[in-house]
Amino acid sequence: MKITDVKAVFPNYKHVVPSWRTNFWQIVVRVESDNGVVGFGYGGGGIASVEIVNRHFKEYLVGREVNSVEDIAAVWDTLYAASMPYGRKGLAIMALSGVDLALFDLLGKAESKPVYEVLGGAKRTKLFSYATGADSELYHKLGYKAHKFPHRWSGSEADYGSAVATAAKTREMFGPDAMLMIDTYMSWDKPVTVEMAKRLAEFNLYWYEDVLNPDDLEGQAELRPLLGSTILAGGEHEFTHHGFADIAKAGALGLWQPDITWCGGITAGLRIVELANKLDIPVSPHRGGEVWGLHLMVATDCADLAEFHSDHIKEERDILWLGEPAPENGYISPSGGPGFGVTLNEAML
Numbered sequence: 001m002k003i004t005d006v007k008a009v010f011p012n013y014k015h016v017v018p019s020w021r022t023n024f025w026q027i028v029v030r031v032e033s034d035n036g037v038v039g040f041g042y043g044g045g046g047i048a049s050v051e052i053v054n055r056h057f058k059e060y061l062v063g064r065e066v067n068s069v070e071d072i073a074a075v076w077d078t079l080y081a082a083s084m085p086y087g088r089k090g091l092a093i094m095a096l097s098g099v100d101l102a103l104f105d106l107l108g109k110a111e112s113k114p115v116y117e118v119l120g121g122a123k124r125t126k127l128f129s130y131a132t133g134a135d136s137e138l139y140h141k142l143g144y145k146a147h148k149f150p151h152r153w154s155g156s157e158a159d160y161g162s163a164v165a166t167a168a169k170t171r172e173m174f175g176p177d178a179m180l181m182i183d184t185y186m187s188w189d190k191p192v193t194v195e196m197a198k199r200l201a202e203f204n205l206y207w208y209e210d211v212l213n214p215d216d217l218e219g220q221a222e223l224r225p226l227l228g229s230t231i232l233a234g235g236e237h238e239f240t241h242h243g244f245a246d247i248a249k250a251g252a253l254g255l256w257q258p259d260i261t262w263c264g265g266i267t268a269g270l271r272i273v274e275l276a277n278k279l280d281i282p283v284s285p286h287r288g289g290e291v292w293g294l295h296l297m298v299a300t301d302c303a304d305l306a307e308f309h310s311d312h313i314k315e316e317r318d319i320l321w322l323g324e325p326a327p328e329n330g331y332i333s334p335s336g337g338p339g340f341g342v343t344l345n346e347a348m349l
Helices: 046-061 069-082 091-110 136-141 158-174 190-203 217-226 240-250 265-279 291-299
Strands: 003-009 027-033 038-043 127-132 146-150 179-183 207-209 231-234 306-309
Touching (some): 003 046, 003 091, 038 091, 091 265, 127 179, 136 158, 146 158, 158 190, 190 207, 190 217, 240 265
Parallel strands (some): 127 146, 146 179
Antiparallel strands (some): 003 027
16 A cells, blocks of 8 residues: 555643643654555654654655555654654654554554554463552552552652652552552662662562663663662663664663654564563563553563553543553453554544
């Protein structure tokens, strides 16, 4: 089939957290084909990446044949090369992610298959899911057996105490066998992380996430052996298999978390997982419980661990995609519908 039109839009969000997300949150990419099939993708970069798709990528896409996973990979390589002067990381790759995912949705719908079947079939039917957010009581009531809670370092010694108090309360609530993790969102430094590891050791935390600036690969590599049994995780702010190759070379992380809607889509995800498998590094995509990561996870050797974010759990939220699966009894499965199995909520556009 041949691509006949491409258009990206920034939805009318009502419930995003005021921050960089206000104007640079997720975009929708629509790809039309000459056989009448339409594919939808989900990328990052907001109003900026909309311009990249509509004013640059489109010229390389219209008229292009897409009939296989290999064809999509070739499109990816073309767009990556075309955007290299201003891309390689960040907004351009976030935009490319949306295009790549739209092409996989298009291919799945054209073949009347879910994306995981396009990728060769599901290696498992469900994934263990963990809840991310600050409302630990709610996640426990909903039956989650794994939970990641936030802790930000504000510069006060009291932050050590708050971390210990939160970890103790959460461990007591979820029990000794639950998987618990901390997301620091790049707010800890090396001395803080080492001291935190000592004070939090008794709570048997599975990982500390994004403890340093993601560019400080050497610093992360130095931290890994100082954290006991707790893994150093990260990668949501990294882009493409090239970026993860740098992480691998530095030995910076013990668990990789590419965001499939930011890092380059399914195509980049496949390449990242292939690299990780060679190094025996587990991959648990950021927001992996959303359909874009979920199909990749069930079709590959990703870790059996899918993140389900509080954005999808809280009552007041933007519902952009209709038919998204949700965890049941702590596990989540993709639907068997064609493509990614979701429908765009046109009312938000």
